[in-house]
Amino acid sequence: MAARKQQIRKFTRPQILFHWVYASAWIVLVLTGTTFLWRPDPHGPAVGLGALLQGSVGQWLRLVHRVAAVVLMAAPLLWLALEPRRVLSELRELMIIRRNDIQYLLVAPLHYTFGRPPLPPQGKYNGGHKLNFWVVVLTFVGFVVSGITMWFFRGVVAAETFRLMLLIHNVCFWLGLGMGMLHIYLTVLHPFTRQALSAMISGFVDLKYATAEHSEWVEEQLRSGQAEVREAPAASGGSD
Amino acid sequence: MGRAATWETWKPDPGNPNQHVAMLVDTSECIGCKACEVACKQWNLNEARINQEPGTYQSHPHLDAQTWTLIRFVERTNDQGEVEWLFQKHNCMHCTEAGCVTACPTDALQYGNYGVVTLDQEKCIGCAYCEQACPFDAIHVDRNPFNPRAQKAGKCTLCYDRITAGMQPACVKTCPTDCIKFGDRDALIEWGRQRVEELKARGFKNANLYGVDQLGGLHELYVLLEPPEVYGLPANPKISTWTKLWKYAVQPLGKLAVGAGLFGLAVNWVAARRAFLQGQAAGHGESDHAAGQS
Numbered sequence: 001m002a003a004r005k006q007q008i009r010k011f012t013r014p015q016i017l018f019h020w021v022y023a024s025a026w027i028v029l030v031l032t033g034t035t036f037l038w039r040p041d042p043h044g045p046a047v048g049l050g051a052l053l054q055g056s057v058g059q060w061l062r063l064v065h066r067v068a069a070v071v072l073m074a075a076p077l078l079w080l081a082l083e084p085r086r087v088l089s090e091l092r093e094l095m096i097i098r099r100n101d102i103q104y105l106l107v108a109p110l111h112y113t114f115g116r117p118p119l120p121p122q123g124k125y126n127g128g129h130k131l132n133f134w135v136v137v138l139t140f141v142g143f144v145v146s147g148i149t150m151w152f153f154r155g156v157v158a159a160e161t162f163r164l165m166l167l168i169h170n171v172c173f174w175l176g177l178g179m180g181m182l183h184i185y186l187t188v189l190h191p192f193t194r195q196a197l198s199a200m201i202s203g204f205v206d207l208k209y210a211t212a213e214h215s216e217w218v219e220e221q222l223r224s225g226q227a228e229v230r231e232a233p234a235a236s237g238g239s240d
Numbered sequence: 241m242g243r244a245a246t247w248e249t250w251k252p253d254p255g256n257p258n259q260h261v262a263m264l265v266d267t268s269e270c271i272g273c274k275a276c277e278v279a280c281k282q283w284n285l286n287e288a289r290i291n292q293e294p295g296t297y298q299s300h301p302h303l304d305a306q307t308w309t310l311i312r313f314v315e316r317t318n319d320q321g322e323v324e325w326l327f328q329k330h331n332c333m334h335c336t337e338a339g340c341v342t343a344c345p346t347d348a349l350q351y352g353n354y355g356v357v358t359l360d361q362e363k364c365i366g367c368a369y370c371e372q373a374c375p376f377d378a379i380h381v382d383r384n385p386f387n388p389r390a391q392k393a394g395k396c397t398l399c400y401d402r403i404t405a406g407m408q409p410a411c412v413k414t415c416p417t418d419c420i421k422f423g424d425r426d427a428l429i430e431w432g433r434q435r436v437e438e439l440k441a442r443g444f445k446n447a448n449l450y451g452v453d454q455l456g457g458l459h460e461l462y463v464l465l466e467p468p469e470v471y472g473l474p475a476n477p478k479i480s481t482w483t484k485l486w487k488y489a490v491q492p493l494g495k496l497a498v499g500a501g502l503f504g505l506a507v508n509w510v511a512a513r514r515a516f517l518q519g520q521a522a523g524h525g526e527s528d529h530a531a532g533q534s
Contacts, residue, residue: 163372
């Protein structure tokens with residue numbers, strides 16, 4: 001058997017905690033929010049699962065939706081409280097979209113289907129991560145503004161404003177759901193990238209994988225001496 | 241026209257649920273006595289709510305989840321310089337194209353028999369989308385933070401339980417001037433048009449019949465003495481563009497896009513797996529897959 005694989009730390013514990021608190025709340029919100037999708041035609045009855053989600057069941061789901069919404073809104077504050085400096089540096093990294101990121105986004109659909117053409121070298125976050133970041137941030141703002149308006153300011157704001165908020169909430173739902181599906185697919189199912197998931201569990205990811213996918217970041221980490229490298233534990237870590 | 245024109249004996253045809261019924265309020269005969277409000281509360285077992293705004297004879301500031309009909313008082317100075325009241329018995333208009341039914345995510349609000357918009361509170365989840373979609377402010381959901389399960393929509397049902405049993409709606413039955421009439425919609429429109437002509441001949445030049453064409457036709461008709469806006473009624477009510485966009489564009493397109501997306505991911509998985517296994521066979525599998533490493 002060959003020597004154990006080398007791993008490099010990508011995410012800190014608070015960041016991982018934040019990610020999973022946010023992700024859990026997000027999934028609960030998506031599932032409870034689907035209550036509103038089962039009556040496509042007002043001239044007919046609710047279809048499919050809609051028949052089961054009415055009355056007190058739907059009322060409980062709405063309550064759960066609100067509890068999860070509070071958790072989702074509090075999650076970023078939790079991370080900010082735990083490691084404020086790192087939050088800022090990570091945000092800076094995620095916010096800025098460079099030429100490489102655009103190139104990445106153009107090439108990625110082909111690369112992740114056929115294995116070629118090659119991807120341009122990427123930093124800690126590639127163009128896809130940054131796209132995900134922006135969709136998450138913008139839908140977060142859309143969800144929070146429209147959600148709080150509907151929750152607390154029904155009857156205070158004009159009815160037309162409420163109707164617009166309802167529309168915004170729904171647009172954010174579809175944008176977020178699409179991005180979320182892709183995000184989950186790439187880290188859980190896609191043959192090329194699924195080993196990245198370990199970074200969001202143990203914090204470490206396979207060094208060879210990281211070098212291939214995030215060469216700029218790995219080089220910079222090794223050069224500056226900031227890299228936290230370890231041998232993969234016997235029964236965990238990346239795939240293989 | 242008074243008692244002579246009573247519609248008291250009229251019943252909808254139980255064999256023809258497609259027949260459209262309506263209520264017509266002849267506001268020229270309304271005396272603002274609020275007996276209809278009391279009868280409505282009593283028949284529908286709705287609690288009394290004392291929340292009158294000071295400085296008015298109007299019983300409640302607006303309809304609410306347990307107040308389903310309300311005489312709105314418009315106090316104004318008329319052309320002769322006299323102070324006068326206009327009364328409008330306000331409640332659900334039972335629209336043919338209803339904002340509330342369009343927005344309802346459950347089976348609670350439906351287009352029922354006889355053109356009535358029915359509300360089944362057992363199915364209601366209290367989301368209040370109906371309240372905010374209604375162009376007439378005629379359906380409401382109480383805020384009930386300490387008992388969320390009591391948070392249900394409430395509105396006039398046109399006494400669906402009574403009319404399907406051959407009775408008149410409670411408010412119609414009790415009205416002392418017979419200004420509220422219940423009957424076949426077409427016949428009431430005919431009656432209302434004649435009444436408007438009569439009123440115009442008597443000098444009420446602004447008299448008009450409201451509800452014939454609005455939102456595909458309302459099942460609550462009004463003989464008004466002044467233009468609808470004077471009573472706070474929208475001359476041309478509409479279901480909001482935002483509501484329609486949400487229901488008829490964003491929701492179906494979103495479902496379609498998610499379906500197409502799932503299909504695309506499945507296809508991608510099959511193709512990517514082949515590329516991955518080939519790369520592995522050629523010694524470029526797993527972590528070496530990224531062809532950036534040549």
